[in-house]
Amino acid sequence: MTYTTQMDAARKGIITKEMELVSKKENIDVEVLKNLIAEGKVIIPANKNHKSLNPEGVGEGLRTKINVNLGISKDCCDIEKELEKVKTAIDMKAEAIMDLSSYGKTEEFRKRLIEMSPAMIGTVPVYDAVGFYDKELKDITAEEFLKVVKKHAEDGVDFVTIHAGINRYTAEVFKRNKRLTNIVSRGGSLIYAWMELNDKENPFYEHFDELLDICEEYDVTLSLGDACRPGSINDATDASQIQELLILGELTLRAWERNVQVMIEGPGHMTINEIAANVMLEKKLCHGAPFYVLGPIVTDVAPGYDHITSAIGGALAASYGVDFLCYVTPAEHLRLPSLEDMKEGIIATRIAAHAGDLGKNIKGAKEWDDAMSKARQALDWEKMFELAIDPEKARRYRKESLPAHKDSCTMCGKMCSMRNMNKVMSGKNINMLREDD
Structure with missing residues (x-):
């Protein structure tokens, strides 16, 4: 029997080699794992073209995984230096690496990264669009945005962050509800700007079915990005954030109808006492889909120490049911992280993930x-x-x-x-x- 994605296989009763590997790593019965994947509560991001992948499961009942952000920028475009960080991140047992490259030879870096990495690889294709086409943001078409996603999928990316929840209605909610820090998501701000400049709907929301075509073909997991995540504790759990979350819940169901795996990205900055409620809201509104958070960063006043503010929030979030933590380094809000910054961020986030696993009684x-x-x-x-x-x-x-x-x-x-x-x-x-x- 053939299948298109891990979710499709699970729903057909097929146990894939990726499921078998994850089952052994997590010491979980493979039948239980298969059923959780079929329900969308566990994902195995595993692009068919990522040949070096050592698959990991993310979701209910599994160890909390961590992601490391890397990539080149206009100010720091040394590919070899970034690949050195990649090797170190792999040695330090990071389960995922996100290539956030936004300048120059992004394709070269991405392909070398995928070729060498047993960790799952994620990208934010909208970052790559401006450089890929050498066009101003306003002039990129909806079709061209989708072509970049297709290119990343062909290259072997396991999951893509897509800010599809900031549609025109969400944008109107944002305009009516003033924030201290507006939209701090880089990808979210680019999509919002494109919508405003062109007076059009978010291309990823409008053409969501075409996006699902790509994800289904290559078994790319859809990481639904939180464009309206709070960039300050003042903006946490506000109307914009919750409105976007409602849209992400609807898009999750549409993706599952096509057997496309989904995880939901979350905040962001917020005080300690709001973390439990945010995890509950995501799990409820997004139907139990795995939750992937940045931090949460629990205070805004510690630049240079945000690996600590993030680890505090991350440990609590993981204990309440968050499945995947994006690392934060001491350089957050200040610069592109150095190798040493990255190491500190990985260790802090691994501590947070393990503390969370203890809190939710993860086996082992x-x-x-x-x-x-x-x-x-x-x-x-x-x-x-x-x-x-x-x-x-x-x-x-x-x-x-x-x-x-x-x-x-x-x-x-x-x-x-x-x-x-x-x-x-x-x-x-x-x-x-x-x-x-």
Whole structure:
């Protein structure tokens, strides 16, 4: 029996090789996984032309995945430097990489990225349109926008961010409800500007069926972008954001009718107390589709530390049911991230994802923490390094400050609680002021 997409296969009762691999990774029964894919609650972004892909599942009951944004810009257009970041991101176990290139040889970078990456690859085709056609935004036609999506699909992109929810009605809601930071989504602002300049409907909304044709042909997952995501805590959960979410829910059902896999992108900036409600709204209004969020960034006043503000929000969001976290680096709002910025962003986001998995009782999550606790109790430093989310940093910190007694550290020395409890509970004496017996 043939199938077009992972969702089509699941609905026909077919277990694909991608489902089998994800089932083993997640320790989930493959029949359960297949049913979740059929319902749209789990996706496996896996373009038929991405030959190096090691597939991952995203959605209900699975580990929270993380995405790393990379790509060249007009001010920073060194392809080799970006590919170095790609290699590092893969080594650091990022499950997804989004190519956000917006200038120059985007096709060369994208093709090399797809060829080398076992991680799933995402793009925002509208970023590429201006450079692809060497035309001003206003002069690009709806047909040309779709051709760029088709090109990315042919190249092997696993998911595409499409800002189809900011239609003319959503735009009117935005105009009537003033914001501090207007539209901060880069892709969303480009679509809004195109609509205003041409006095026309959003081409991706108007030609949504043609977009689904492309996604169905290559099994490209549709990541429905949040053009109206809040760019400040003041703008969170406002009329524009919720109106767009309503449209995204309707588009989700239309995509599922064509067996096209969907995830929903979410905010953005918001205070801690709004995160749970936002997750509930997305899951309700978008029918349980996987939720992919940037942050949320929980305060606006920490440039240079937004990997922390994002990790706080991301951990909470994941614990409430978010499925996919987009990393945020210390360079957010300031510059294109350096290699070191990227590393810090990945680690912060992986911590947030794992903390969220503990909160929603994902199978296997607590076992990792329990193993670390046992290693700490046993003062097994090598095992601690092996289990650490960042083994390199853990090893470096210990090496930089070695204790007099190898079964302790330079914080506590012979007052180490682990050391002393081990001795006392095994019937031994504790010597604080002299050498051990």
